Amino acid sequence: MGERATIGDVAARAGVGVGTVSRVLNDSRNVSEDTRERVLRVIRDLDYRPNRRARALSTGRTQSIAVIAPFATEPSVVERLRGISHELHGSDHDLTLLDVATPDQRDQQYRAVAAGDRFDGLLAISLAPTDDEAEQLARAGLSTVLLDCEHPDLPRVVIDDVRGGMLATRHLLQLGHRRIAFMGDVADRGFRFSASARRREGCELALRAYGLALEEPYVRVGPHGRAVAHRLTDELLALPEPPSAIVTASDTRALGVIEAASSAGVRVPQELSVVGFDDLDVAAYVGLTTVRQPLRTSGGIAARLLLERIGRLVGDPVEKMLELELVPRRTTAAVGV
């Protein structure tokens, strides 16, 4: 139980008061060069490191930021976390991961964070706060940045999901497709995801420009995941007039679509075109046509934004909009017949 040195030990050994040691540690100025050096030497000799808990209690700052994320479901989240983690390195801030697997947990985590004594800042990925939650966070004085979700009062890093849906759909329209289906998230299972609904809007807008509508049987929604997408694809393929192309709200779903097509003996892209969303690593590998968004970068940008804001209570809720790009690969082709 290594008996760690405390600030008192350092002070005693250096022949000064603890206040002076603290000043050397923080203030910098208002300490004579002599004293500073003596204290620093003792600190080194004793291998003294300030206790963060004590400091936190005293200053009200924790040096720790929370990330709320639907971790278990989306590989894209992992990319974002990488960007965040990278940016936090060397910033002297911990990253505490608050994993969310159910709507209940989502609510719980928001409440726990807003309780307000554990973190300096919050980064929420994909899980938009309610008005109520946003207010709680503000009241707790907790700097917050949203990533891949929105709230009018909070700074955020986002993409134009509507445009993303349009990009995917337009690509298919230009290839001659007319029977285009959309596969995405259920409206709202309590997570308050919004990206999928927006992408669907974009899909509808693009179709409308061609005088087409997104008919009900061509819209399939369900929880995220390859297996679900597989099942939904089976449904689409069983339709009297199956679609010739499917726009999906994520690469993971697109993989499920391809899998289902393959089991059903439907050739991609000859008989069915598929567009994903995200451009995960696996997309390049599989040759998936997709809408690329800068996942890792988005995490870095959000983290930097948060670090800038921590402490300062300024806060016009800026919005950083990241670029999208359609990446055509081998899962889309001109319409067959």
Added chain:
Amino acid sequence: MGERATIGDVAARAGVGVGTVSRVLNDSRNVSEDTRERVLRVIRDLDYRPNRRARALSTGRTQSIAVIAPFATEPSVVERLRGISHELHGSDHDLTLLDVATPDQRDQQYRAVAAGDRFDGLLAISLAPTDDEAEQLARAGLSTVLLDCEHPDLPRVVIDDVRGGMLATRHLLQLGHRRIAFMGDVADRGFRFSASARRREGCELALRAYGLALEEPYVRVGPHGRAVAHRLTDELLALPEPPSAIVTASDTRALGVIEAASSAGVRVPQELSVVGFDDLDVAAYVGLTTVRQPLRTSGGIAARLLLERIGRLVGDPVEKMLELELVPRRTTAAVGV
């Protein structure tokens, strides 16, 4: 800045001392039913939640566990983190992720954790501590569990990597392959990874049983990743007598091998058999023959083990050995010629 209630507020309003409130919060016994109810009512009325920092300072317990992980490199780590996170839910413990991308960071993070005032426990993934570090951790009284790495003094959750290498190699030998190459990690870049070296040992043992040896040109090592594996495969294929099969130390590498073979016009499995390791989701999708290890489960088991040990200073260093299984799919076949 919502003026959160403190234990003092509760005590005042309930007409008792703070010690009593604290007892209601913790002890349970030694408080009259009357008092307890009164205090609990006030706690509810004031929406009081104890300040964890203060509690931590006072008890020396942080309710927070650290996970050191080579996060940025391995998708398999993500699976493990899921298992850990799942197990921690409802345990009232935070998970702080200490990401490691370089050997320097590895050393830094170990040192920071061993400083000893921020965490109740440590879970180290794939990054074996040195004797020195293990001792520091013990001195700091920090409960530690290792996952996918070993130290004689610490409890650990592992697989038999040697056996894993044997399983993969034997499968190929039984298919008639004799020119078998191994592709894995460089000996040690400072991370202290050991899995790859063990798997290679297993590969050699299996070969020896057939009177074969693992010749130098058939051993290719490099940092983890698809791109590197691609390059190493190019080297192998350029050999005067290229291998007919490659055992890789991870699915990610196996994907790089397949990619390289495809670019080089070498058909898999007809001209080249490939075995991965891990059985990531993508393996099933791609049809990769691989050695399956229970990644997510391993995280859960390690987390549970850690939670059991936190606080209790007992500690015979148990070892939990998880099962391996060869999963034959479409990237291995009987030797061609």
Added chain:
DNA sequence: CTGAAAGCGCTTACAG
């Protein structure tokens, strides 16, 4: 069963 007090290891006015 319960209150008053000391203590956890820091920071930060307040004097000087």
Added chain:
DNA sequence: CTGAAAGCGCTTACAG
């Protein structure tokens, strides 16, 4: 420039 002291919000012997 520097020391002594109060305070951050808890827990936990110590009395009673």
